[in-house]
Amino acid sequence: MTTDTPARLLQLLSLLQTPREWPGSELADRLQVSRRTVRRDVDRLRDLGYPVQATMGADGGYRLVAGKALPPLVLDDEEAVAIAVGLRAGAGHAVEGIEEASVRALAKLEQVLPSRLRHRVNTLGTATSSLVYSGVGDGATIAPETLTVLASATSGHERLRFSYEAADGARTRRLTEPYRLISAGRRWYLVAYDLDRDDWRTFRVDRVGDPFATGARFAPREVPTGDAAEFMRATVWRAAPSFELDATFDAPAAEVARRLPPSFGTPEATGADSCRLRSTVQDSLEWAAMRLAMAGVEFTVRGPAELAEQVAQLGSRLTRAAAN
Amino acid sequence: MTTDTPARLLQLLSLLQTPREWPGSELADRLQVSRRTVRRDVDRLRDLGYPVQATMGADGGYRLVAGKALPPLVLDDEEAVAIAVGLRAGAGHAVEGIEEASVRALAKLEQVLPSRLRHRVNTLGTATSSLVYSGVGDGATIAPETLTVLASATSGHERLRFSYEAADGARTRRLTEPYRLISAGRRWYLVAYDLDRDDWRTFRVDRVGDPFATGARFAPREVPTGDAAEFMRATVWRAAPSFELDATFDAPAAEVARRLPPSFGTPEATGADSCRLRSTVQDSLEWAAMRLAMAGVEFTVRGPAELAEQVAQLGSRLTRAAAN
DNA sequence: GCATGTAGGACAGGTCACGACCTAATTGAG
DNA sequence: CTCAATTAGGTCGTGACCTGTCCTACATGC
Numbered sequence: 029m030t031t032d033t034p035a036r037l038l039q040l041l042s043l044l045q046t047p048r049e050w051p052g053s054e055l056a057d058r059l060q061v062s063r064r065t066v067r068r069d070v071d072r073l074r075d076l077g078y079p080v081q082a083t084m085g086a087d088g089g090y091r092l093v094a095g096k097a098l099p100p101l102v103l104d105d106e107e108a109v110a111i112a113v114g115l116r117a118g119a120g121h122a123v124e125g126i127e128e129a130s131v132r133a134l135a136k137l138e139q140v141l142p143s144r145l146r147h148r149v150n151t152l153g154t155a156t157s158s159l160v161y162s163g164v165g166d167g168a169t170i171a172p173e174t175l176t177v178l179a180s181a182t183s184g185h186e187r188l189r190f191s192y193e194a195a196d197g198a199r200t201r202r203l204t205e206p207y208r209l210i211s212a213g214r215r216w217y218l219v220a221y222d223l224d225r226d227d228w229r230t231f232r233v234d235r236v237g238d239p240f241a242t243g244a245r246f247a248p249r250e251v252p253t254g255d256a257a258e259f260m261r262a263t264v265w266r267a268a269p270s271f272e273l274d275a276t277f278d279a280p281a282a283e284v285a286r287r288l289p290p291s292f293g294t295p296e297a298t299g300a301d302s303c304r305l306r307s308t309v310q311d312s313l314e315w316a317a318m319r320l321a322m323a324g325v326e327f328t329v330r331g332p333a334e335l336a337e338q339v340a341q342l343g344s345r346l347t348r349a350a351a352n
Numbered sequence: 353m354t355t356d357t358p359a360r361l362l363q364l365l366s367l368l369q370t371p372r373e374w375p376g377s378e379l380a381d382r383l384q385v386s387r388r389t390v391r392r393d394v395d396r397l398r399d400l401g402y403p404v405q406a407t408m409g410a411d412g413g414y415r416l417v418a419g420k421a422l423p424p425l426v427l428d429d430e431e432a433v434a435i436a437v438g439l440r441a442g443a444g445h446a447v448e449g450i451e452e453a454s455v456r457a458l459a460k461l462e463q464v465l466p467s468r469l470r471h472r473v474n475t476l477g478t479a480t481s482s483l484v485y486s487g488v489g490d491g492a493t494i495a496p497e498t499l500t501v502l503a504s505a506t507s508g509h510e511r512l513r514f515s516y517e518a519a520d521g522a523r524t525r526r527l528t529e530p531y532r533l534i535s536a537g538r539r540w541y542l543v544a545y546d547l548d549r550d551d552w553r554t555f556r557v558d559r560v561g562d563p564f565a566t567g568a569r570f571a572p573r574e575v576p577t578g579d580a581a582e583f584m585r586a587t588v589w590r591a592a593p594s595f596e597l598d599a600t601f602d603a604p605a606a607e608v609a610r611r612l613p614p615s616f617g618t619p620e621a622t623g624a625d626s627c628r629l630r631s632t633v634q635d636s637l638e639w640a641a642m643r644l645a646m647a648g649v650e651f652t653v654r655g656p657a658e659l660a661e662q663v664a665q666l667g668s669r670l671t672r673a674a675a676n
Numbered sequence: 677g678c679a680t681g682t683a684g685g686a687c688a689g690g691t692c693a694c695g696a697c698c699t700a701a702t703t704g705a706g
Numbered sequence: 707c708t709c710a711a712t713t714a715g716g717t718c719g720t721g722a723c724c725t726g727t728c729c730t731a732c733a734t735g736c
Contacts, residue, residue, distance in 0.1 A: 034362075038424060045464065051711090062694070072356075098427055129433065129434035140418055275673075322642060326669060343666075343669070343670030346645055347667035347671065356692085375680095375682095385725080386726055389726075411734080700715085
């Protein structure tokens with residue numbers, strides 16, 4: 029009787045999240061209460077909106093199923109590590125469209141992640157970052173810790189201090205009120221109010237160093253253009269690399285579409301076994317060349333010339349590598 | 353007063369997981385209770401092992417910090433989707449060493465994931481699978497749903513029915529008692545007791561089709577060699593492709609190690625700016641050639657000859673692509 | 677020093693949680 | 707078909723617990 033009701037409910041929730049059926053008697057045993065109380069607890073969970081499905085008859089039992097709202101997830105150590113590592117991949121550029129949500133979830137998780145697990149995440153995370161960020165491109169890699177610190181400060185309305193490297197390489201210290209963290213293509217931007225400059229700025233996150241939240245909270249101001257993403261686009265759009273991709277493939281359009289990242293656009297069929305892809309790609313040439321190579325089908329670069337040059341370089345490097 | 357204590361505690365836990373400070377008065381307002389009760393609730397959470405840090409003085413507040421145990425995660429829709437998508441990447445072969453934990457966590461999450469979110473996960477998941485599985489290799493892609501069904505059945509001790517494609521292409525229906533789901537390199541294996549054949553089998557998951565748990569539970573038998581992983585290795589080891597990689601790189605060993613997947617082993621320095629990598633790689637030649645190309649440094653393949661052949665093919669394809 | 681926050685004790689009143697006992701309904705196995 | 711095992715739900719009495727209202731102590735920033 030020493031254990032109170034809320035604790036038992038949480039424990040019950042964690043038991044039911046195991047993908048299996050739990051007979052009421054076993055639950056009663058585990059929770060050290062009577063079967064009647066287990067039934068009442070299940071009722072309570074249902075009232076809270078978590079649908080517990082019960083199969084009747086002999087060999088019946090309880091099981092948590094999908095409902096309208098997501099119940100609080102109770103994870104063990106390994107699962108938490110797996111989620112953190114997976115989220116880092118998602119916050120990088122592995123998955124388009126969920127980068128910001130990934131960072132939010134990561135910040136939420138890391139805030140409460142026991143330190144012993146944090147070490148394991150770091151070890152595994154660095155081991156895998158080579159895949160996502162790859163050595164390819166302009167080397168603008170971002171530490172996941174940086175992203176989570178920025179995300180926490182942004183959503184918590186806390187002032188943020190960091191060092192920033194300008195385009196000419198000069199490093200300055202900044203004290204800012206962060207407003208929004210935005211992912212665009214393979215880059216991250218922070219829209220913030222710079223307290224020293226007394227004006228709005230858009231920072232490239234890969235140039236941010238040693239960020240930390242001061243703890244001081246601030247009352248949000250109004251963003252100039254009304255929308256932070258708008259402001260970011262207005263200030264740094266032309267700075268981002270982009271080019272007009274034009275290539276033909278000796279493979280069906282559907283297959284090519286499946287083997288290229290969605291940001292490359294969709295190819296249009298020019299025949300049963302050939303297609304052409306034209307779109308403006310917002311990325312580095314080296315990265316684009318690599319992704320085209322990874323498609324694994326015969327293709328021809330029609331433009332731009334710089335991309336053809338990159339592909340040629342990669343090709344000759346491989347030829348040299350094999351011509352031992 | 354209609355809301356009971358357990359519900360309020362869960363709500364408090366979800367509020368505190370937002371990475372920000374919460375003054376007691378605001379919590380009291382949100383939870384519709386007095387400030388005194390908020391303090392008591394915070395105490396209760398602390399008793400449950402979730403360390404709530406309170407900053408004293410004016411402008412103080414409560415915040416959930418990292419403790420010994422991970423508190424139940426309360427996620428919103430977007431965060432849940434981000435986690436599911438990230439886990440699919442982790443369960444694929446993006447991250448080595450956490451595949452099985454990723455699948456367990458994914459099974460746990462998908463069991464309770466509202467259907468509206470499931471659709472979004474599927475959409476995003478297929479869009480990104482091209483990166484992880486890539487078109488490269490022997491095309492042995494595995495649907496994430498398959499993995500989660502197998503994982504649930506395995507941990508829930510439920511009988512599993514599926515169709516299986518033998519090496520000669522023949523499809524048969526199987527009824528099994530699944531014991532363990534094992535990730536090895538880029539492949540997944542299921543160790544199970546085949547009820548029709550009345551014997552133990554190791555199944556390649558990429559050849560499993562339409563799996564579903566029958567719901568009937570079974571009492572675990574003893575695995576032949578005592579350990580399922582041992583059994584798997586004994587039965588299918590020679591079937592897995594592997595070769596002796598030997599290559600030299602014109603770059604520091606540390607940099608090469610960072611740019612190659614860990615499964616390739618660690619290169620040993622042969623000079624300040626050169627190194628040699630020798631290890632047995634358990635993967636397809638085409639995939640290995642691609643990964644070497646992605647390293648982005650000058651290199652030479654010394655062996656095996658088949659790998660050099662693959663690299664040469666890739667190189668000539670790229671040269672053709674650029675020679676428009 | 678003052679305002680504002682957390683920390684926590686004491687108390688009264690009402691509520692609710694628990695276990696014990698009961699019956700009904702459902703399902704699978706023999 | 708029958709039996710066994712399971713969920714579902716009602717009722718009741720006792721006792722614990724939860725809440726709000728006081729109160730004081732303590733820490734912090736301006």
